[in-house]
Amino acid sequence: xxxVEQNSGPLSVPExxxxxxxxxxxxRVSQSFFWYRQYSGKSPELIxxxxxxxxxxxxxxxxxxxxxxxxVSLLIRDSxxxxxxxxxxxxxxNFGNEKLTFxxxxxxxxxx
Amino acid sequence: GAGVSQSPSNxxxxxxxxxxxxxxxxxxxxxxxxxxxxxxxxxxxxxYFQGNSAPDKSGxxxxxxxxxxxxxxxxxxxIQRTQQEDSAVYLCASRQRQGYGELFFGEGSxxxxx
Numbered sequence: 001x002x003x004v005e006q007n008s009g010p011l012s013v014p015e016x017x018x019x020x021x022x023x024x025x026x027x028r029v030s031q032s033f034f035w036y037r038q039y040s041g042k043s044p045e046l047i048x049x050x051x052x053x054x055x056x057x058x059x060x061x062x063x064x065x066x067x068x069x070x071x072v073s074l075l076i077r078d079s080x081x082x083x084x085x086x087x088x089x090x091x092x093x094n095f096g097n098e099k100l101t102f103x104x105x106x107x108x109x110x111x112x
Numbered sequence: 113g114a115g116v117s118q119s120p121s122n123x124x125x126x127x128x129x130x131x132x133x134x135x136x137x138x139x140x141x142x143x144x145x146x147x148x149x150x151x152x153x154x155x156x157x158x159x160y161f162q163g164n165s166a167p168d169k170s171g172x173x174x175x176x177x178x179x180x181x182x183x184x185x186x187x188x189x190x191i192q193r194t195q196q197e198d199s200a201v202y203l204c205a206s207r208q209r210q211g212y213g214e215l216f217f218g219e220g221s222x223x224x225x226x
Contacts (some may be wrong), residue, residue, distance in 0.1 A: 103154060
């Protein structure tokens with residue numbers, strides 16, 4: 001089992017709709033969770049971080065964390081063509097270890 | 113500096129040659145990470161530094177790969193006797209605070225081994 005798993009997609013969503021991206025992780029003691037966006041040919045940039053169970057909202061983005069079920073998700077409301085990118089889930093797998101493990105990413109395409 | 117700086121941005125080398133990739137993190141960031149990204153793939157963890165020490169180097173693919181960090185700042189990733197499968201973008205990132213906070217990535221060094 002991979003430490004961090006994501007559906008590779010591609011995921012196609014109409015403009016204005018909600019895009020839902022999911023990520024599962026293997027280690028129950030994971031502490032920190034991040035969503036990064038990566039445009040083609042560019043470096044990843046942070047979208048959201050979440051550390052506690054529940055929802056965290058920032059503008060059109062909402063991160064959801066459920067530690068009991070070991071999943072973290074990202075919702076993008078009112079999707080825009082500029083949201084088309086690969087979204088990477090990252091997890092601090094082991095408490096006290098600063099290693100940040102990334103999933104393989106989900107490629108999202110917003111259809112105008 | 114203002115951001116994470118990596119050099120060279122592009123490197124083409126012949127199989128069997130050694131290469132050095134450099135990373136200059138954001139000033140004051142204590143943690144520094146190296147990742148590798150092959151075409152169309154996710155980020156593969158290589159190694160991270162806390163200060164000058166490397167608590168986790170579990171991702172280094174083979175003993176041809178090594179990395180060091182000096183003065184708690186600049187890091188160098190060295191690949192000896194390069195192979196074609198080493199071709200990838202090597203990304204460096206730095207982080208200000210232990211355990212929390214985002215990683216800031218450099219623009220990467222694209223390595224092509226002919």
